[in-house]
Amino acid sequence: MTVAIKVENLSKKYIIKHEKKSGNYETFSDTLIQGSKNITNKIRHPFSGSNTNPETQEEFWALKDINFEINQGDKVGIIGRNGAGKSTLLKILSRITEPTSGKIHINGRIASLLEVGTGFHPELTGRENIYLNGAILGMSRKEIKAKFDEIVAFAEADKFLDTPVKRYSSGMYVRLAFAVAAHLEPEILVVDEVLAVGDAQFQKKCLGKMEEIGSHGRTILFVSHNLTAIESFCDVGINIEKGGINFYGKVEIALKNYIDLLSENVKNIKISERKDRAGDGNIKITDFLIENESKLKTSMFEVNSKFLFKITYESINKPHNARIVIGVYDTTGNGIVRLDSDITGGLPIFISEHGQIQCVTENIPLAPGRYSVNIAFFSNGIIQDHLIGVDYIYIQNSDYFNTGHIFNEHDAKLMKFLVKHNWNVL
Ligand SMILES: Nc1ncnc2c1ncn2[C@@H]1O[C@H](COP(=O)(O)OP(=O)(O)OP(=O)(O)O)[C@@H](O)[C@H]1O
Ligand SMILES: [Mg+2]
Numbered sequence: 158m159t160v161a162i163k164v165e166n167l168s169k170k171y172i173i174k175h176e177k178k179s180g181n182y183e184t185f186s187d188t189l190i191q192g193s194k195n196i197t198n199k200i201r202h203p204f205s206g207s208n209t210n211p212e213t214q215e216e217f218w219a220l221k222d223i224n225f226e227i228n229q230g231d232k233v234g235i236i237g238r239n240g241a242g243k244s245t246l247l248k249i250l251s252r253i254t255e256p257t258s259g260k261i262h263i264n265g266r267i268a269s270l271l272e273v274g275t276g277f278h279p280e281l282t283g284r285e286n287i288y289l290n291g292a293i294l295g296m297s298r299k300e301i302k303a304k305f306d307e308i309v310a311f312a313e314a315d316k317f318l319d320t321p322v323k324r325y326s327s328g329m330y331v332r333l334a335f336a337v338a339a340h341l342e343p344e345i346l347v348v349d350e351v352l353a354v355g356d357a358q359f360q361k362k363c364l365g366k367m368e369e370i371g372s373h374g375r376t377i378l379f380v381s382h383n384l385t386a387i388e389s390f391c392d393v394g395i396n397i398e399k400g401g402i403n404f405y406g407k408v409e410i411a412l413k414n415y416i417d418l419l420s421e422n423v424k425n426i427k428i429s430e431r432k433d434r435a436g437d438g439n440i441k442i443t444d445f446l447i448e449n450e451s452k453l454k455t456s457m458f459e460v461n462s463k464f465l466f467k468i469t470y471e472s473i474n475k476p477h478n479a480r481i482v483i484g485v486y487d488t489t490g491n492g493i494v495r496l497d498s499d500i501t502g503g504l505p506i507f508i509s510e511h512g513q514i515q516c517v518t519e520n521i522p523l524a525p526g527r528y529s530v531n532i533a534f535f536s537n538g539i540i541q542d543h544l545i546g547v548d549y550i551y552i553q554n555s556d557y558f559n560t561g562h563i564f565n566e567h568d569a570k571l572m573k574f575l576v577k578h579n580w581n582v583l
């Protein structure tokens with residue numbers, strides 16, 4: 158297999174300045190353009206004669222000793238918490254920022270779609286930027302011309318073609334930037350979180366386009382917090398955590414690791430081996446899993462999904478009057494859903510010494526976010542086994558109302574359920 162990207166001992170250090178004594182005012186964007194060496198040197202050099210105060214500076218390693226290889230044709234999802242170093246890595250690979258140390262080898266033409274503000278020249282029009290980007294990718298004017306209409310159509314940007322891109326809204330900017338990067342036939346496509354900016358319809362369109370590009374054997378690196386998109390689109394996953402690689406491998410495992418990391422209250426050890434349990438202990442829950450409607454074990458669900466909970470247990474005798482309670486809690490510990498076999502009925506008076514019990518719910522319109530699951534097993538009214546944080550549920554933010562709009566992260570935190578409703582002017 159041919160290697161498309163090889164990264165060796167890559168590190169990136171930023172200098173963070175906390176306070177400025179006087180004059181010589183440097184803006185945040187000055188710090189951002191860290192590639193410009195004279196600024197960096199001025200900050201770092203204690204005898205440079207500048208009036209920076211060393212005590213107000215701090216070194217920060219955004220990436221530390223990163224190593225990996227990506228094969229040609231791989232579709233790689235990069236996930237990690239805010240500030241983990243994902244964008245920094247993409248910027249280095251796209252040669253927008255220099256690494257502090259280490260090496261990268263790139264085999265093929267790379268096009269990248271990074272945060273708004275990179276890639277396009279703000280003073281130039283959309284049209285001019287299309288040509289400029291094509292030229293940077295090494296395409297001839299003729300080649301670009303051949304792709305031009307497709308780009309404009311994809312971005313739906315015909316009205317804005319002759320407007321300088323600095324006047325574009327962030328949504329428009331991203332549309333055009335994505336269209337350019339996707340249509341100029343790069344061998345490697347690097348995409349950072351565009352899906353967060355465009356509306357839901359455009360997001361779908363981007364994912365569709367990326368799939369098409371990927372199916373032609375191109376290499377794609379895709380950073381996103383949209384785990385469903387990563388899961389459906391990528392085959393390789395890289396978890397970045399505090400500037401280091403926490404996991405590299407199959408995307409399903411990468412996602413599971415990542416969600417585990419997010420769910421601090423969910424233990425990473427086998428349920429049968431957990432010691433943090435309460436109850437008389439005559440019955441022991443040995444396994445617990447959640448499946449979706451297609452009977453696939455997963456933690457990730459769409460809004461308004463059915464849940465299948467499966468509890469495996471063993472007991473010293475045939476449990477009499479068994480009762481199981483499953484509680485679903487939000488991240489602040491509020492109870493959101495409670496499933497109680499005593500209230501609904503359904504369990505026989507006696508159940509066997511060991512076995513599996515399933516609880517299937519109707520569709521629950523849980524709001525996007527992370528939930529954890531607790532479980533309690535009773536017999537004859539006495540609690541036998543109780544586990545907190547036995548599993549987690551991650552509800553993906555999506556275009557649930559089919560309007561092309563989705564709740565932003567902040568609003569999604571303000572609710573527990575998504576409820577379909579209508580608006581009328583009376
Ligand atoms: N130019 C800069 N100067 C100083 N610090 C920076 C600079 N760029 C990034 N950082 C810091 O480096 C760390 C990694 O940032 P990066 O943008 O790579 O994170 P990320 O994983 O993309 O996060 P997010 O998910 O929020 O986009 C952060 O702590 C960030 O504050
Ligand atoms: Mg980022």
